[in-house]
Amino acid sequence: MIPKKYISITLFVIVLLCEIYLPSYKVNFALQFLLLSGLLLTSNITISKRIINNLFPLILIFGIGFLGFFNSKHNLGFIIKDITYFLKPINAIFLSYLLFKNIKDVSLFLRVILFIGCLTAFIHLFGIFILGDFANDSINNIRGDFGLDNFIEVFAFYFLLFSKKYFGKSLVENKILQILVLGVLLISIYLYFSRTMLVILFLIGFSMLGYAKITKRTLVFIGFSVAFILLLYVYLFSVKLDRNSKGVEAFLYKIKIAPEEIFKTKIDRENHKELWDHWRGYEANRAFELMKENPSSYIIGTGYGSLVNLKFKAPLGNEDMKYISRLHNGYVFVFYKTGIFGLILILIFLIRLYLKIYRFNTNNLNQLFVNRLISSIGLFYLFTTLIISGIYIPRDAIIFILGGLLSFDTYRKSTDKIIEQ
Incomplete structure (x- = not known):
């Protein structure tokens, strides 16, 4: 009999690859919604208060969206589309949270993301250099034919880069292979020619090194x-x-x-x-x-x-x-659909993610790594919400990484201390 954890991992990989490569937003949303419904109906799963607390601002925003349209008559099709936009991040976080809730192995989760990142990087580079005409194509053509961005590759790069520091051994133990994988990921990231990806590459590295936590060292680094x-x-x-x-x-x-x-x-x-x-x-x-x-x-x-x-x-x-229906500026999008209360709530949600960097156990490097990753994703969305709708963009794979990481968030106020790293 196949162990349950491998079934969960397989489902997770399928969902993420569909999110990256399947162009239909409707099909992806339906797949994810049905899978979450199936898990809730067929599995004996308890949902912790912590995940509800983490998602509560998004749940409130989702509810507020129903208030505004009572004042006007809107097209049913666009109403349903907006409902799915605001439900999608809640659904995605719950789904990935439940898939990894009982696995209890952070390094396995990171290996899964690294596998997906490497796979997509190889596909991207194969498309550019083998299927395309890299020497003569314009940047617009390259991006149009082979992808505008893929943030999973950025996170996979840092998962591999920092895994030895926090877990005692690298996700790829062979040194030569490790350097090769890092190189492939970095080249692929650059060849998306995405301003947003380059900013995120810097921002996540900045966070993972501990500079996202406000200290004198951080302020000097920010100044430079x-x-x-x-x-x-x-x-x-x-x-x-x-x-x-x-x-x-x-x-x-x-x-x-x-x-x-x-x-x-x-x-x-x-x-x-x-x-x-x-x-x-x-x-x-x-x-x-x-x-x-x-x-x-x-x-x-x-x-x-x-x-x-x-x-x-x-x-x-x-x-x-x-x-x-949807705007590139996610803050304006949320404000337009749900007013000032929705805007405040989305900021609360993202800032609370960022503040995870201030919470970690001095004796648990694994938890430190998880909290820095969650904090990094908070910074990621604080930035991307400004330019590509953030968590409300129709195709977003990082929200699934967030859900998985929240399943490993075992923060306890009584045992945590604030330390300098």
Whole structure:
């Protein structure tokens, strides 16, 4: 008879690979929802108060979303779509939590993520160098054909890099193979040409080294980092970069416009160059303008099914859309749908994840590692919520890592101490 833990691991791997490679959001959500329902109905599983407490802000946000649409008549299809958006992270965390709850082996969980990260990295590089034309393709074509990002590879990289420090032995014990795997992951991460992935690569490393905890050492490190970023932008604004160029110059142009892409809201809609370079800001501004028309939306949001009127048909995805349901800026998205209470709750959820770095047992390096990982994911979502919807993006594999890690979160206030690492 197959041990239950291998069944759980197999299901987990299938769910994550589907999340990464299966393009249908509806199919993925249905698969995950049915699997969670099956686990709850067929298994003798107890759900701890700790996981309910961790998820409580998300559960409240989900409930608030039902308030706003009572004030307006929204399309049923868009109501259902929004409900699934806000239910998906709760469902995903519960699912991965339950799959690993009874395994009690953190290193096994990390090996599973490392396996998935290595597999996707090899597939990515095979596509670029064997199936594609890397020497002649533009960055946009490479990203369009072989993937915009894959954050699991970033986490897999750090799982392998830090495993010996926290577990006494590496997830890959052969030194040469370990270096090879780290190299493959790092090359694959870079060749996504994703600004977000590069920021996350730095941010997770920053956190895993202990710098996310505010100390004098951290402040000095942050100071040097800010100085480096300022010098980088001084350089970027001192040279002329063509937005239509190929290769590294195109990537540097995207880095150059990144800050104003998010925050600039006064945009000439007729100037297509300016519009697409600042699309996130334009979306957010349109949401704020619509909320002004209904002041109660600032409190309880516009509710499930509400749409943002772009005032023109924009070529988004495979079709032209004048009305959109989800925004790139996740904070604005939550605020638009659930009001100020929803915005406060999502911040509470993410900050509580980050604060895990302040809680660990001095005698338990495994728990220290788990807490730093959870804290790193909190930082990950604090950043990605600003630009790619965070936990509410339709395709997100990291939320499953979070659920698995929460099953190993054995924090006890009475036994934990604050120490410097």
